[in-house]
Amino acid sequence: xxxxxxxxxxxxxxxxxxxxxxxxxxxxxxxxxxxxxxxxxxxxxxxxxxxxxxxxxxxxxxxxxxxxxxxxxxxxxxxxxxxxxxxxxxxxxxxxxxxxxxxxxxxxxxxxxxxxxxxxxxxxxxxxxxxxxxxxxxxxxxxxxxxxxxxxxxxxxxxxxxxxxxxxxxxxxxxxxxxxxxxxxxxxxxxxxxxxxxxxxxxxxxxxxxxxxxxxxxxxxxxxxxx
Numbered sequence: 093x094x095x096x097x098x099x100x101x102x103x104x105x106x107x108x109x110x111x112x113x114x115x116x117x118x119x120x121x122x123x124x125x126x127x128x129x130x131x132x133x134x135x136x137x138x139x140x141x142x143x144x145x146x147x148x149x150x151x152x153x154x155x156x157x158x159x160x161x162x163x164x165x166x167x168x169x170x171x172x173x174x175x176x177x178x179x180x181x182x183x184x185x186x187x188x189x190x191x192x193x194x195x196x197x198x199x200x201x202x203x204x205x206x207x208x209x210x211x212x213x214x215x216x217x218x219x220x221x222x223x224x225x226x227x228x229x230x231x232x233x234x235x236x237x238x239x240x241x242x243x244x245x246x247x248x249x250x251x252x253x254x255x256x257x258x259x260x261x262x263x264x265x266x267x268x269x270x271x272x273x274x275x276x277x278x279x280x281x282x283x284x285x286x287x288x289x290x291x292x293x294x295x296x297x298x299x300x301x302x303x304x305x306x307x308x309x310x311x312x313x314x315x316x317x318x319x
Contacts, residue, residue, distance in 0.1 A: 126149070154208055238250070
Protein backbone atom coordinates (compact mmCIF):
# COMPACT_ATOMS: atom_id res chain seq x y z
CA UNK A 93 0.00 0.00 0.00
CA UNK A 94 1.46 3.38 -1.03
CA UNK A 95 2.47 5.70 1.77
CA UNK A 96 -0.16 8.39 2.41
CA UNK A 97 2.22 11.35 2.57
CA UNK A 98 -0.55 13.94 2.56
CA UNK A 99 -2.14 12.30 5.61
CA UNK A 100 1.15 12.36 7.49
CA UNK A 101 1.79 16.00 6.63
CA UNK A 102 -1.70 16.98 7.75
CA UNK A 103 -1.37 15.03 11.00
CA UNK A 104 2.18 15.95 12.02
CA UNK A 105 3.07 19.06 10.03
CA UNK A 106 2.53 21.36 13.02
CA UNK A 107 5.28 19.64 15.02
CA UNK A 108 9.04 20.17 14.96
CA UNK A 109 12.18 19.13 16.80
CA UNK A 110 12.01 16.23 19.23
CA UNK A 111 8.21 16.18 19.22
CA UNK A 112 8.12 15.52 15.47
CA UNK A 113 10.81 12.87 15.68
CA UNK A 114 9.06 11.05 18.52
CA UNK A 115 5.70 11.12 16.73
CA UNK A 116 7.18 9.40 13.67
CA UNK A 117 9.91 7.16 15.11
CA UNK A 118 7.74 5.91 17.98
CA UNK A 119 4.39 6.20 16.18
CA UNK A 120 2.82 4.85 13.03
CA UNK A 121 6.11 4.82 11.10
CA UNK A 122 8.04 2.90 13.76
CA UNK A 123 10.78 0.85 12.13
CA UNK A 124 10.40 2.69 8.82
CA UNK A 125 12.29 5.92 9.58
CA UNK A 126 15.94 6.61 8.78
CA UNK A 127 18.08 9.67 9.41
CA UNK A 128 20.55 10.97 6.85
CA UNK A 129 23.45 12.88 8.36
CA UNK A 130 26.64 14.43 7.02
CA UNK A 131 28.07 14.67 10.55
CA UNK A 132 28.80 18.26 9.61
CA UNK A 133 28.87 21.61 11.35
CA UNK A 134 25.37 21.50 12.88
CA UNK A 135 24.63 17.77 12.77
CA UNK A 136 25.10 17.18 16.50
CA UNK A 137 21.83 18.95 17.33
CA UNK A 138 19.62 16.71 15.20
CA UNK A 139 21.52 13.59 16.20
CA UNK A 140 21.20 14.43 19.89
CA UNK A 141 17.42 14.75 19.48
CA UNK A 142 17.30 11.45 17.60
CA UNK A 143 19.33 9.74 20.31
CA UNK A 144 16.91 10.99 22.96
CA UNK A 145 13.98 9.48 21.07
CA UNK A 146 15.64 6.19 20.06
CA UNK A 147 19.43 5.75 19.76
CA UNK A 148 18.86 2.64 17.61
CA UNK A 149 17.28 4.69 14.81
CA UNK A 150 19.22 4.05 11.57
CA UNK A 151 21.55 6.98 10.85
CA UNK A 152 22.86 6.83 7.30
CA UNK A 153 26.29 8.41 6.83
CA UNK A 154 27.39 8.89 3.24
CA UNK A 155 31.16 8.53 2.84
CA UNK A 156 31.90 9.92 -0.62
CA UNK A 157 35.62 9.04 -0.49
CA UNK A 158 36.32 12.80 -0.61
CA UNK A 159 35.37 13.81 2.94
CA UNK A 160 37.61 15.72 5.31
CA UNK A 161 39.50 13.50 7.74
CA UNK A 162 38.01 15.67 10.49
CA UNK A 163 34.51 14.62 9.45
CA UNK A 164 35.35 10.93 9.74
CA UNK A 165 36.81 11.52 13.21
CA UNK A 166 33.81 13.64 14.25
CA UNK A 167 31.41 10.91 13.20
CA UNK A 168 33.13 8.47 15.53
CA UNK A 169 33.16 11.03 18.34
CA UNK A 170 29.45 11.82 18.05
CA UNK A 171 28.48 8.18 17.65
CA UNK A 172 30.11 7.38 20.98
CA UNK A 173 29.11 10.55 22.80
CA UNK A 174 25.43 10.32 21.89
CA UNK A 175 25.15 6.56 22.17
CA UNK A 176 24.01 6.03 18.59
CA UNK A 177 23.92 2.29 17.97
CA UNK A 178 22.92 2.04 14.32
CA UNK A 179 25.12 4.31 12.21
CA UNK A 180 25.20 2.87 8.69
CA UNK A 181 28.17 3.93 6.53
CA UNK A 182 27.26 4.05 2.84
CA UNK A 183 29.80 4.39 0.05
CA UNK A 184 29.72 4.64 -3.75
CA UNK A 185 30.44 1.44 -5.63
CA UNK A 186 33.92 0.84 -7.07
CA UNK A 187 32.50 1.55 -10.52
CA UNK A 188 30.95 4.83 -9.38
CA UNK A 189 34.22 5.92 -7.79
CA UNK A 190 36.09 5.06 -10.97
CA UNK A 191 33.65 7.06 -13.08
CA UNK A 192 33.72 9.99 -10.66
CA UNK A 193 37.54 10.22 -10.46
CA UNK A 194 38.37 13.95 -10.69
CA UNK A 195 34.93 15.03 -11.91
CA UNK A 196 34.74 17.62 -9.12
CA UNK A 197 37.11 19.68 -11.26
CA UNK A 198 34.93 19.69 -14.40
CA UNK A 199 31.39 18.49 -13.65
CA UNK A 200 30.28 18.93 -10.04
CA UNK A 201 26.72 17.79 -10.73
CA UNK A 202 27.86 14.48 -12.22
CA UNK A 203 30.32 14.01 -9.37
CA UNK A 204 27.55 14.48 -6.79
CA UNK A 205 25.29 12.11 -8.72
CA UNK A 206 27.87 9.32 -8.60
CA UNK A 207 29.27 9.89 -5.12
CA UNK A 208 26.10 10.87 -3.27
CA UNK A 209 22.72 10.62 -5.01
CA UNK A 210 22.98 7.08 -6.34
CA UNK A 211 24.54 5.49 -3.23
CA UNK A 212 22.03 7.20 -0.94
CA UNK A 213 19.08 6.16 -3.10
CA UNK A 214 20.15 2.53 -2.72
CA UNK A 215 20.67 2.89 1.03
CA UNK A 216 17.28 4.41 1.81
CA UNK A 217 15.25 2.01 -0.30
CA UNK A 218 12.57 0.48 1.89
CA UNK A 219 12.22 3.36 4.34
CA UNK A 220 9.02 5.40 4.39
CA UNK A 221 10.48 8.53 6.03
CA UNK A 222 13.89 10.19 5.72
CA UNK A 223 15.00 12.69 8.36
CA UNK A 224 17.51 15.42 7.51
CA UNK A 225 19.03 18.49 9.17
CA UNK A 226 18.06 21.17 6.64
CA UNK A 227 16.97 24.59 7.88
CA UNK A 228 15.38 27.68 6.38
CA UNK A 229 18.19 29.74 7.90
CA UNK A 230 20.55 28.22 5.32
CA UNK A 231 18.84 30.33 2.64
CA UNK A 232 18.71 29.74 -1.13
CA UNK A 233 16.46 26.77 -1.99
CA UNK A 234 15.82 26.17 1.71
CA UNK A 235 14.20 29.52 2.58
CA UNK A 236 10.66 28.12 2.48
CA UNK A 237 11.46 24.63 3.70
CA UNK A 238 8.63 22.75 5.43
CA UNK A 239 9.17 20.37 8.31
CA UNK A 240 7.40 17.67 6.26
CA UNK A 241 7.25 17.29 2.49
CA UNK A 242 6.65 14.71 -0.23
CA UNK A 243 9.92 13.28 -1.52
CA UNK A 244 8.39 11.27 -4.32
CA UNK A 245 6.51 8.69 -2.28
CA UNK A 246 8.79 9.09 0.74
CA UNK A 247 8.10 11.48 3.62
CA UNK A 248 10.95 14.01 3.89
CA UNK A 249 11.32 15.15 7.50
CA UNK A 250 13.22 18.31 8.47
CA UNK A 251 12.62 18.69 12.22
CA UNK A 252 14.87 21.75 12.48
CA UNK A 253 13.49 23.58 9.44
CA UNK A 254 12.22 26.53 11.49
CA UNK A 255 15.17 26.72 13.91
CA UNK A 256 17.29 29.86 13.66
CA UNK A 257 21.09 29.93 13.79
CA UNK A 258 20.74 31.36 17.29
CA UNK A 259 18.54 28.46 18.38
CA UNK A 260 21.05 25.94 17.05
CA UNK A 261 23.90 27.69 18.86
CA UNK A 262 21.90 27.85 22.08
CA UNK A 263 21.25 24.10 21.88
CA UNK A 264 24.95 23.38 21.38
CA UNK A 265 25.76 25.38 24.49
CA UNK A 266 22.92 24.10 26.66
CA UNK A 267 23.74 20.47 25.89
CA UNK A 268 27.52 20.90 25.78
CA UNK A 269 27.74 19.23 22.39
CA UNK A 270 31.15 18.79 20.74
CA UNK A 271 31.83 20.88 17.64
CA UNK A 272 33.08 19.72 14.28
CA UNK A 273 36.82 20.55 14.30
CA UNK A 274 36.55 22.68 11.14
CA UNK A 275 33.97 25.05 12.64
CA UNK A 276 36.81 26.84 14.43
CA UNK A 277 38.24 27.60 10.98
CA UNK A 278 34.95 29.23 9.82
CA UNK A 279 33.58 26.24 7.96
CA UNK A 280 29.81 26.50 8.46
CA UNK A 281 28.52 23.86 6.01
CA UNK A 282 30.84 20.92 5.48
CA UNK A 283 30.78 18.45 2.61
CA UNK A 284 33.52 17.03 0.40
CA UNK A 285 36.89 18.74 0.79
CA UNK A 286 37.36 19.81 -2.88
CA UNK A 287 34.08 21.75 -2.91
CA UNK A 288 33.92 23.19 0.63
CA UNK A 289 35.39 26.51 1.77
CA UNK A 290 35.25 28.66 4.94
CA UNK A 291 32.79 31.56 4.91
CA UNK A 292 33.19 35.18 5.90
CA UNK A 293 31.27 36.69 8.85
CA UNK A 294 27.69 37.45 7.78
CA UNK A 295 27.69 35.03 4.87
CA UNK A 296 25.17 32.20 4.64
CA UNK A 297 26.63 28.85 5.71
CA UNK A 298 25.86 27.43 2.25
CA UNK A 299 28.05 30.02 0.52
CA UNK A 300 31.01 27.87 1.43
CA UNK A 301 29.74 25.02 -0.73
CA UNK A 302 30.75 25.00 -4.40
CA UNK A 303 32.01 28.56 -3.93
CA UNK A 304 32.04 30.53 -7.17
CA UNK A 305 29.83 27.97 -8.91
CA UNK A 306 26.16 28.22 -9.82
CA UNK A 307 25.35 25.39 -7.44
CA UNK A 308 24.11 25.17 -3.85
CA UNK A 309 22.71 21.62 -3.53
CA UNK A 310 24.25 18.24 -4.24
CA UNK A 311 20.95 16.64 -5.25
CA UNK A 312 20.21 14.30 -2.36
CA UNK A 313 17.57 16.71 -1.06
CA UNK A 314 16.24 17.95 -4.40
CA UNK A 315 15.96 14.74 -6.41
CA UNK A 316 13.36 12.10 -5.72
CA UNK A 317 14.59 9.19 -3.62
CA UNK A 318 11.15 7.63 -3.55
CA UNK A 319 10.35 4.13 -4.73
